[in-house]
Amino acid sequence: MVTIKDIAKLANVSHTTVSRALNNSPLIKEPTKRKILEIASQLNYSPNYNAKSLVMQKSHTIGLFFTSISTGTSPSFFVDSLKGVNRVISQDYNLFVRGLDDYDDYSSINQQRFDGIILMSQSVHDNPFIYHVLQKEIPLVVLNRDIEEAGIMNILSNDTDGARKAVEHLVENGHRKIAIIEGIKGFKSTQMRLEGYQEALTASGIPLQSDYRIRGNYDMESGYAGMEKLLSLKEPPTAVFCSNDDMAIGAMNAIFANGLKVPEDISIVGFDDIGFSQYTTPRLTTVKRPVEKISVLGAETVLSLVIGNKEIPKKIFAQTELVVRDSVAKRI
Amino acid sequence: MVTIKDIAKLANVSHTTVSRALNNSPLIKEPTKRKILEIASQLNYSPNYNAKSLVMQKSHTIGLFFTSISTGTSPSFFVDSLKGVNRVISQDYNLFVRGLDDYDDYSSINQQRFDGIILMSQSVHDNPFIYHVLQKEIPLVVLNRDIEEAGIMNILSNDTDGARKAVEHLVENGHRKIAIIEGIKGFKSTQMRLEGYQEALTASGIPLQSDYRIRGNYDMESGYAGMEKLLSLKEPPTAVFCSNDDMAIGAMNAIFANGLKVPEDISIVGFDDIGFSQYTTPRLTTVKRPVEKISVLGAETVLSLVIGNKEIPKKIFAQTELVVRDSVAKRI
DNA sequence: AGATGAAATGTTAACGTGAACAAAAAAAGC
DNA sequence: GCTTTTTTTGTTCACGTTAACATTTCATCT
Numbered sequence: 180m181v182t183i184k185d186i187a188k189l190a191n192v193s194h195t196t197v198s199r200a201l202n203n204s205p206l207i208k209e210p211t212k213r214k215i216l217e218i219a220s221q222l223n224y225s226p227n228y229n230a231k232s233l234v235m236q237k238s239h240t241i242g243l244f245f246t247s248i249s250t251g252t253s254p255s256f257f258v259d260s261l262k263g264v265n266r267v268i269s270q271d272y273n274l275f276v277r278g279l280d281d282y283d284d285y286s287s288i289n290q291q292r293f294d295g296i297i298l299m300s301q302s303v304h305d306n307p308f309i310y311h312v313l314q315k316e317i318p319l320v321v322l323n324r325d326i327e328e329a330g331i332m333n334i335l336s337n338d339t340d341g342a343r344k345a346v347e348h349l350v351e352n353g354h355r356k357i358a359i360i361e362g363i364k365g366f367k368s369t370q371m372r373l374e375g376y377q378e379a380l381t382a383s384g385i386p387l388q389s390d391y392r393i394r395g396n397y398d399m400e401s402g403y404a405g406m407e408k409l410l411s412l413k414e415p416p417t418a419v420f421c422s423n424d425d426m427a428i429g430a431m432n433a434i435f436a437n438g439l440k441v442p443e444d445i446s447i448v449g450f451d452d453i454g455f456s457q458y459t460t461p462r463l464t465t466v467k468r469p470v471e472k473i474s475v476l477g478a479e480t481v482l483s484l485v486i487g488n489k490e491i492p493k494k495i496f497a498q499t500e501l502v503v504r505d506s507v508a509k510r511i
Numbered sequence: 512m513v514t515i516k517d518i519a520k521l522a523n524v525s526h527t528t529v530s531r532a533l534n535n536s537p538l539i540k541e542p543t544k545r546k547i548l549e550i551a552s553q554l555n556y557s558p559n560y561n562a563k564s565l566v567m568q569k570s571h572t573i574g575l576f577f578t579s580i581s582t583g584t585s586p587s588f589f590v591d592s593l594k595g596v597n598r599v600i601s602q603d604y605n606l607f608v609r610g611l612d613d614y615d616d617y618s619s620i621n622q623q624r625f626d627g628i629i630l631m632s633q634s635v636h637d638n639p640f641i642y643h644v645l646q647k648e649i650p651l652v653v654l655n656r657d658i659e660e661a662g663i664m665n666i667l668s669n670d671t672d673g674a675r676k677a678v679e680h681l682v683e684n685g686h687r688k689i690a691i692i693e694g695i696k697g698f699k700s701t702q703m704r705l706e707g708y709q710e711a712l713t714a715s716g717i718p719l720q721s722d723y724r725i726r727g728n729y730d731m732e733s734g735y736a737g738m739e740k741l742l743s744l745k746e747p748p749t750a751v752f753c754s755n756d757d758m759a760i761g762a763m764n765a766i767f768a769n770g771l772k773v774p775e776d777i778s779i780v781g782f783d784d785i786g787f788s789q790y791t792t793p794r795l796t797t798v799k800r801p802v803e804k805i806s807v808l809g810a811e812t813v814l815s816l817v818i819g820n821k822e823i824p825k826k827i828f829a830q831t832e833l834v835v836r837d838s839v840a841k842r843i
Numbered sequence: 844a845g846a847t848g849a850a851a852t853g854t855t856a857a858c859g860t861g862a863a864c865a866a867a868a869a870a871a872g873c
Numbered sequence: 874g875c876t877t878t879t880t881t882t883g884t885t886c887a888c889g890t891t892a893a894c895a896t897t898t899c900a901t902c903t
Contacts, residue, residue, distance in 0.1 A: 193852065194853095225619060231889080273624075275606060283602070399790050512859095527862085530862095562859035562861090567888090623889095
């Protein structure tokens with residue numbers, strides 16, 4: 180492996196001069212700089228980041244963490260997050276991706292290994308991790324989940340608002356018997372979307388009904404199961420708000436399986452606007468959540484923190500948006 | 512940050528003794544070892560991997576590369592790959608995820624930064640990367656795409672075989688007018704699935720028809736567009752083999768949009784068996800590809816290479832499997 | 844021309860760890 | 874008890890880089 184000392188020897192200068200030349204220091208005369216750069220590229224030199232990191236106390240690594248990679252994270256959510264971050268992180272930063280459930284303890288999470296951390300947080304169970312990172316004084320941005328703790332950069336979508344818009348849309352279409360299939364217990368998103376649902380109903384003077392509130396876990400199967408429960412009620416709902424699109428798709432299947440139709444018999448609204456939702460039959464009305472935008476913002480913020488900008492910790496809200504398609508019918 | 516020297520001072524030993532104790536060397540007496548470990552955990556010591564890497568010429572990093580993260584890789588494929596690798600990589604290995612299209616040149620890909628590389632390869636355009644990695648003598652496992660080059664560990668699914676089974680299934684159901692919607696031009700998978708399609712037809716004495724061969728690019732939109740082209744033919748096919756599930760879903764939508772039905776009017780087969788395919792209406796008949804298994808095998812192999820095992824380079828084939836659901840009808 | 848100062852380059856040490864070699868301590872053999 | 878061997882610990886250096894400080898080179902001013 181070729182080092183700066185090899186270059187130094189060939190260029191007849193000291194290795195420090197080479198270091199400075201490669202880092203484009205103004206201390207080096209143009210001709211020497213050019214000569215060194217020339218030799219470096221001829222030898223196909225590439226810097227040893229371990230040595231660099233050791234002496235500079237920087238890791239050149241950004242960590243992107245999810246609550247879990249294997250469960251509870253829908254594929255498209257995951258990919259959109261990664262896309263966003265990847266778009267921002269430049270080539271000389273490493274990007275490290277892991278699920279928190281892969282860790283027994285967080286002792287390996289420290290400043291030497293991570294210049295900055297982006298947490299795509301989905302659950303209160305992430306809090307110990309957040310405290311750990313804060314205590315280690317690693318620049319941190321938490322995405323997707325509202326952290327009350329002061330001093331944390333926080334970027335999220337206003338899910339409550341989105342859910343309210345979705346349910347209001349159902350109410351405007353004449354529905355009064357509106358059920359909800361909830362997400363994973365303990366996830367902040369689950370709670371926010373429930374709140375939006377409840378706010379919309381309460382504002383319209385529709386009483387909350389406990390048997391219209393079904394627990395799900397964000398996958399298609401639980402959407403299916405949840406819908407079956409609702410259909411078995413004496414008085415099934417005429418519309419269902421599903422806390423994400425995956426469950427909405429499961430729910431639609433349960434409806435079909437029972438010989439009923441969407442939206443004629445039952446209207447469905449989802450949440451997320453994943454790629455598939457415009458290819459379901461009928462096309463799914465849903466709430467678009469700007470996942471990629473959130474992760475772009477998150478990556479930009481963490482990079483800015485890493486290079487030492489003292490940003491004032493704040494919350495950034497990315498707007499959700501109701502996407503009206505064909506899965507909601509007017510109830511007369 | 513606490514170092515082994517800090518521990519050494521407290522334990523009244525040399526830093527080398529500490530190093531040995533922490534690495535559980537048999538040279539150290541049990542009592543000293545215990546004392547050192549005790550102090551280390553009290554001080555909350557965690558090793559500096561940069562220093563370690565520098566002196567040991569190891570990076571503790573495995574790179575997982577995709578042809579592209581933003582385009583051409585379906586979310587579920589991506590997540591399944593990552594899941595598989597994550598399951599195998601232990602906690603003291605870093606995992607880096609990147610798309611090759613993020614790189615202008617590969618100078619930053621070297622032995623210092625990567626102990627081993629897993630390439631989830633989808634296109635011949637990855638070949639320069641493969642050569643680069645080989646030349647740098649980094650342990651490499653190529654997944655998903657057949658590399659003729661000798662000396663490369665290669666793990667893949669037999670897509671030709673899977674595609675043939677899918678099309679044979681159509682033939683067995685009485686179809687003779689069978690079209691194909693292809694994947695991205697230049698992707699190996701595209702070619703293999705086409706070959707399987709052609710083999711099945713030829714074996715059944717059905718002539719290949721160029722207007723039944725439609726170019727797609729693995730996304731839902733192109734499936735939709737491709738199907739529309741087929742429907743506009745004087746003599747549309749009675750069955751379509753779509754080179755992946757995403758396009759199959761797009762195709763089904765195009766059929767619905769034209770007032771036709773699946774499978775009564777046109778039968779559809781997909782490829783991949785993504786999570787959604789059992790939640791489409793009708794449920795999609797498709798070919799299951801063991802993506803997660805492939806990446807588990809890949810990760811295991813690369814780790815084994817990294818710790819110095821001299822595996823004989825070989826190809827491992829993971830079997831595809833036809834999953835019969837409801838999108839194919841008997842043609843009488 | 845010599846002193847002065849600025850610009851360019853060189854010397855040395857440091858980052859935290861592991862490894863080769865050296866030394867001390869303990870155990871074994873007589 | 875003293876040598877010899879074995880076990881355990883210590884010293885020193887190396888990894889490739891940057892940074893503080895030292896030195897040389899060169900232009901400028903009187």
